Every structure is written in C-alpha cells, then in structure tokens.
Amino acid sequence: MDRRQRSQQPALKGSCSSTRVMDREDEALTPADVTPNAGQRSSGGGSAVRKRKQLPKQQQQPEDGCSELKESSALSPEVADWIKDCARELKIRKDDRSRAAEVVNDFRDSLLKFLKSSTDQPFFQSAEFLNTGSYFEKVKIHSPDEFDMMLKLQAPARFQTTMLDDGLFYRLDLLHPTRSPMKAFVLENELTVSPSRILSEMYRLVRKFLKAYTAPDPRCCWEVNRKRPSSPAVTLSLRRTDGGGEELISVDVVPALVVHSTQGWPQAVRRGPNVDEWLGKKERQEIMNLPCIFVPKRLKGPNAKDTKESWRISFSLVEKEMIKNHGHTKTCCEANSKKCCRKQCLMLLKSLIEGLKQRFPEELEDLCSYHGKTAFLHTLSLRSTDAMWAPKQLPVCFLNLLETLEEFARRRTLPHYFVPECNLFSTRVFHRKSLDFLVSALKQQRAEGLPLLKPPGPVSPLRPVSPMEEPSRRPPMAAAHDSHFTPTVKLVFALTLVLCVLYIIKVTANVN
Ligand SMILES: [Zn+2]
Secondary structure: OOHHHHHOOOOOOOOOOOOOOOOHHHOOOOOOOOOOOOOOOOOHHHOOOOOOOOOOHHHHOOOOHHHHHHHOOOOOHHHHHHHHHHHHHHHHHHHHHHHHHHHHHHHHHHHHHHHHHOOOOHHHHHOEEOOOOOOOOEOOOOOOEEEEEEEEEEOOOOEEEEEOOOOOEEEEEEOOOOOOHHHHHEOOOOOEEOHHHHHHHHHHHHHHHHHHOOOOOOOEEEEEOOOOOOOOOEEEEEEEOOOOOOEEEEEEEEEEEEOOOOOOOOHHHOOOOOOOOOOOHHHHHHHHOOOOEEEEOOOOOOOOOOHHHOEEEEOHHHHHHHHHOOOOOOOOOOOOOOOOOHHHHHHHHHHHHHHHHHHOOOOOOOOOHHHHHHHHHHHHHHOOOOHHHOHHHHHHHHHHHHHHHHHHHHOOOOEOOOOOOOEOOOOOOOOHHHHHHHHHHHHHHHHOOOHHHOOOOOOOOOOOOOOOOOOOOOOHHHHHHHHHHHHHHHHHHHHHHHHHHHHHHHHHHHHO
16 A cells, blocks of 8 residues: 555544535435335336446345345444444434424425515515425434425426536526516526526525514524535524524525426436336336426536536435335335335435544545435345345345445446436546545445444434433444453553552652
C-alpha cells in the first residue's frame, strides 16, 4: 500500500461529528407499511432479465440460505446479534415518528389552504400534496426528524423533453406559447419551463405563508432555511423559541411537475425496471403506468449545459410502490403470511450510510442514501425469491447487501436502477478519492464488527426518553477492545503507584 492509499484509509476511532448530510431529494423513500394484497405474482415466465454485466458477480448467482451462510463466513455470532439489535432499535425509532408527523401534518394542511386561496399566484392554486392523508416518509433514520413532501403541480398536457445527460435530466419546452398560469414560469423564448423560477416562487409563497402561520405548540416556530443551489426543495426547520433555537423537525417541500398520462415517460426509461424475475412482467407494466414526475434539480458536472434550467425525473412514487409491494409472492409480509427481511436490510444500510457520513462528512460528501437504495434495488432484482430473504437470515442478507455496495464502489460503476446508462459512481458526480475512501470504510466496517451501524445521533427532543430505557448496546468489537484495555490500565496504574511510594520512601530516608 502506498502513502496515498494509506492516507485515504478511514480512521474509525475518535469523536463523531454531527452534520446535515443527506441529499434529501433522493431520499423521499423509506420502506413503508405493506399494503395488503392477495394472490401470487407472475414470475415472468422465467424469461431472461436485462443485461447484468455491470452488476457484481457474487450477486448473479442464485443462492439458497445454506450457500449464503458459507459465503459470509466472516459473520460471527456477536456481529449477527449486533445486526439484529440495531434492526430492533430502528423499528422503535420508526414508530416514534408519528408524534412529529402530527406537527408536520398541521403545517402541510395549512400551507395547502394558503396556496389554494392565494390570488397573486394562480399556478399554485391547483397544487396538491402527493400521498395526502396517509403518512410522511421519514427521510433520515435518526433524529432530528426530517420529512419530505412533494407539492404536485400540473404540467402542460404535451411538451417536448430534451435529454441533458444519459436519461435522468431534461429541459422541458412547451409545444406552443401558453396563456395559462404557467406563462409566469417560462423563459424569454416563451417555451422553456423554468424550474428555477418555480422554485423561487415557492420560496416567496412559503415565506409569505409563515408570516401568518403559527405552529400548534407556541414554544416552536417554523423558519425557511437558506437556499442551496443544488437542492430542488424549500427546506424549513421547526425550532424552539424558548432558548437555544434548537431544530426539532426539518421539512423539505419539493415542487413536482406531474406529467399528463398522454405524455408518458421519456424514451430512456420507457422499457421499465429489471423486475421481471422478482415482481413479474405484469407488475413492470403497472409500474410504468404510474405518472412520471419531474423535480427542479440542477445537473451536476463541469461541462453541464443548461444546468440552471434542468429538471430531473423523480422515481419516488415508483420506488415507494415497489418497496411497499416488495415480495416475489404478493402476500409477502402480510398479517398472516410469511415475512421477509428486505425492508430491515434497507433500513440498516441507510443507517450505516448515515453513520459513515456523520463520521466522515468531508471524505464522503458525495455519498447519499440513494446509493444504498440503488444497490438494494439491484439486489432485489437478482435475489428474487422470498426464501432468500427469510427473517432469520437478516444478518447474512444485510452483510451480502453491504458487500454488494462495496463491490459497486470498487468497480466505480453503480447503474441507476431505472436509467442504467447513468452511472451514479462516475467521476463526474462522485470524486474518485471519495469512492476509494468509501471502499476502505466499508471494508473496515465489516472487519471491525460494524461499529457505525448505530451512529450516536441525538434523540429527538419530541420523543420523551424514559429513565427505564436500557443503555445502548455497543458493537461487538468495541466491547472486545474495552475488555482487553481495562486490565492493561489497571496494571500501569498499580506500577506507577508502587514507583511513587518507593520514591517517597527514598526521599524521606534522605531527609532523615
Ligand atoms: Zn416481505
């Protein structure tokens, strides 16, 4: 190993810095509750799935539970227990979110009322929030509570899409100049729909709304955060007003152009995702019947043209649907059916990525949990049967998923799940050094018993902490280090004490 490589080795010891890290527009999806379904899925008739040459080799071989165990021989019983413990804790934290969701619901409903009655901006009067009336997807695994919501804006019936990269980013042009309320958001050419103008107007409207709105708890207030050029969202924080201004909840409101069904998906994604073996061909068809959504996101990269006015396809709705109905068997995880550990594996991976980003905010700046979710979706396509994800296999399945992400990073290729031509690990969007660091960090995590799987994030102030709560368990390797360390300290202390006593005796004897 040369010096350059050594300098990139992550040092896992030391304090953990907490920082806002996630690329949240990519984060609209967290495994949600499973919708009850009936019947079996079509297996796709055993037809061959799309090309897989870019996927890690180990994932291309079907495995049963036994071969999985052999494969992950590094998994000790202590690490397996640690993984199960972390999964249990994540479940508890997930249940806690309902308290925060009440506060966010009030904000969302009041904002929508304001927009609908706002006469100075008719384009937003027809806005709706996507997924209204159900729940919010919690974005981050750990506190503070963060939420995403998409504000659905109606796109024109027909428009022209111009691809700006390999199929994710587009410029949208009207076919003819319009006199509809959208007129306020087209460029001087009267055709190009401007994401930056729509986002700026959202900022103005949200600020205006907050002037008259008070949160249900008078000790808190909402405020708009500073605009980040790469973010497609208006980000708000709920802060305490009584001392400190501590952030309790953070919300991203993303304006989303929902494409008319007659327009359909852009050509690059029209064939649909690689789910034939896993969910079935019929399901792939149903997925592609969902509406295409564009969000105002700037294209990254030095040579990117039109970056200010680019839209990116959001697969939020589609991903949510797929993760909700995630089984090869349609009844997977239903009340009286067999369960699987797929969603737990995704939660654990998100937790580890969050832990890594908290620990190495600069080195892993390019990493976001969407990389983890992409690796997860590829794994689901290839490990398609429910038996491969049996609940008792959780530790093995999770390690397998982790190794898959590591392998993608080692190959510097992570194809976007829906637009495989887009490489999420290309040097244009993910620095080479950062990717090398990620490979080392993941390897080290596995070698040391996954100490960052449960990062020491702050507990949400909205969540009452019971004094009876058990102290958190520590990762197996950390405990091992401690037990080794304590006798050594004791020995050194005893020797120092003896030397001091001898010295005092000698000094006393000399004085006398
Ligand atoms: Zn399941």
